[in-house]
Amino acid sequence: MLFNPQLERRYLWDNLFASATWIATGLAILVLLVLLADVLLDGSPRLSWQFITSLPSRKPELAGIAAALGGSIWLLVLTALIAFPIGVGAGLYLEEFSIESWWSRLIEINISNLAGVPSIIYGLLGLQVFARWMQPLTGGRSVLTGALTLALLVLPVIIVSTREALRTVPDGLRQAGFALGATRWQVVSAHVLPLALPGIMTGTILALSRAIGETAALITIGALTFVPFIPNNPTSPFTALPIQIYNWVSRPQQGFHVNAAAGIIILMVVLMMMNATAILLRNRFQKTLT
Amino acid sequence: MQSPTAVLSARSVSVYYGSSLAVRQVSLDIPRGEIVAFIGPSGCGKSTILRCFNRMNDLVASARVEGQITYNDRDLYGPKVDAVAIRSRIGMVFQRPNPFPKSIYENIAFGARINGYRGNMDELVEGSLRRAALWDEVKDKLRDSGLALSGGQQQRLCIARAVAIQPEVILMDEPCSALDPISTLRIEELIKELSGDYTIVIVTHNMQQASRVSDRTAFFNAEATDAGSKVGYLVEYDRTERIFHEPAQEATRDYVTGRFG
Incomplete structure (x- = not known):
């Protein structure tokens, strides 16, 4: 044998x-x-409608999540508005337009490095640059400063996922476009971007769901822990869900601990809704390519 | 050597990828209205030379072309020549059918639109599909995705797409290598019908295909270099019946009789 x-x-x-x-x-x-x-x-x-619509209070049974939820939504929208165009633009440049050189390699290495920087570092940068130097524009410790800082934080993730989505577009399509006498922008806008967009959106939403849970960077730039109002403009002071939760957890009264748990549920629901959207988009993407 | 009717003409063309030489010293003329086949074993540089003719090699950052290629007696790589404009005059069909993931109609209309077509789009789409012998099969589903067609139909759609912008030359890079024999035959018939109106350069692995469709055949071969890579070169270029029946070079005879390759 x-x-x-x-x-x-x-x-x-x-x-x-x-x-x-x-x-x-x-x-x-x-x-x-x-x-x-x-x-x-x-x-x-x-959990009740009263909890969702009430502002913070010294009494746990009267306190609600409205200011933090409103602040988080403001942050989310502003962060998306800032980070999406810059991130997608940078990804497009690196993947479709730049010519392989030491310069593009330097940018690539730096982006990968930025993705690994702890968020507190971004917070310190945001504090100095956005809250102090740019105070006349941002209003100091405002929701805009928070959004700018979070945008920096999620940019590397958006850039990387944009590039990955662009790479899934078959090269034969680009060649087909070029062979018909299309310019690079015509190829990108007519054929590459429409195919890559759902993938880019998925990456962006996942990046934003990182932003919504972010605490350290926001505490550093000075998000307040007791804000009895919902921000009504980008330069308004603000608080956010994770900060509100952190604040309630650190109070001695049992009632605030219950509030913190309820706040966590709200934060989780927001996160799950975002992730569900990302999954839906991805499924649609896979359908269009076959 | 230079024939007066040459549309494209290569003089001592060498192509490098980075520092390694891929094809060396190719000189040949593509006469107007004829079908020219490039044959030869893998790695002999026939596709590389083909891609020099519409400057698709420009898109490969490391590629470098030496020597001279003229298109209607103008230097194709001259400073005033725009690669984008050239590609709308010299179309290309690829090895794998690559229709856009859009409707059949839109596949044809895209090229026309970006090149500033001002005529009737419906007529152009129908005319191009008829020219590519595809109209009867798709006339009732112009809004369907081009990807819903069979492989052979997709390739004919790609030919229709190339024809739609009325180029002077169509380059075909092994257009049948991903197709079944029946689809291949249909494409070959189509290529013959297109000759006369268009100058066609076709790269093929299939010697029978070259002998069936082409007026002239260029046989390329490859030789190993000291560095271990392969360099392609043009062995012989003549009328197709001479290449297949009385080639001047021993290597050509060995190849067309199936002794290697």
Whole structure:
């Protein structure tokens, strides 16, 4: 016998490894479920229309999430308006227009590095540049300063996902466009961007969902913890959901802890809605290419 | 050597990718209204030379073209020549059918629109599809995606798209290599019908195809360099029946009789 297949032993290893991966996945999901259940148990009794529409108060039963939710939505919209055009523009430039050179490689390396910088560093940068130097424009510790800082934070993610979406567009399409006498912009705008756009949107939404949970950078630039109003213009002071939650958790009264749990539920719902949109867009994208 | 009716003419053309030489010293004329086939083993540079004719190599950052190519007696790589304008005069059909993921109608209309076509678009779409022998199959589904067609139909759509902007020359880079034999035959018939109105240069792996469709054939070969890469060169260029029946070079005879390649 030249060969000894040892099928049983090989299958044993197969099963062992499959179980190991199953346990790993199961543990991750279990932790998530425990967290979810804990928050839901603590927070759901407090969830009500009154909680969503009320401003902060010294009394936990009167306090609500409105100022923080409003602040977060302001941040989200402004961040998207700032980061989307710049990020997509930079991704387009690097992927479709730039010519391979030491300059483009330098930019690429820097973008990958920026993606790994801790958010508190962005906060310090935002504090100095946006809140202090640009105070006449941004109004200091305002929602605009927060949005500019968060835009910096998510830019690398948007740039990278834009480039990945552009790379999934088959090169044959670009060649087909060029061979008909199209300029680079005509090829990009007519054929490449429409195909890549859902992928770009997906990446952008996932980047923004990172921004909405961001706390450290916002605390650094001076988001306030007690804001009894919803911002009504970009230069208004503000608070945001994670900051409000952090603030409530650090209070001694039990009532505020319940509020924090309810706030976490609101934050989670917002996040899940954003991620669901991203998944929907991705599914549509896969359909158009086949 | 230079024939008066040459549309495209290459003189001592060498192409480099980075520092490595891909094809060396190619000189040949493409006569107006004829079908010229480029044959040869893989890596012999036939596609590389083809892509010099509509400056598609410009899009490859590392590519460099030496020597001279003239198009209607003007230097194709001269300072006043615009590559975008050239590509609307010298069309291209690719190895894999690559229709835009848009409607059949829009596939034809795009090229016309960007090149400033001012005529009746419906007529142009119908005329181009008829020219590519595709009209009868798609006339009831012009709004359907070009990707919904079969491979052979997609390739004919790509030919219709190229024809729509009324180029002078159509370059075809192995247009049938991804198709089944029946689709291949239809494309070959189409190529013959187009000759006369257009000058066609076709790269093919298939020697029978070259002998069936072309008026002239250029045989390219490759040789190994000391660095381990391959360099292509033009062995022989003549009327197709001579290349296949009484070639001047031994290598050509060996190749067309199937002794290598």
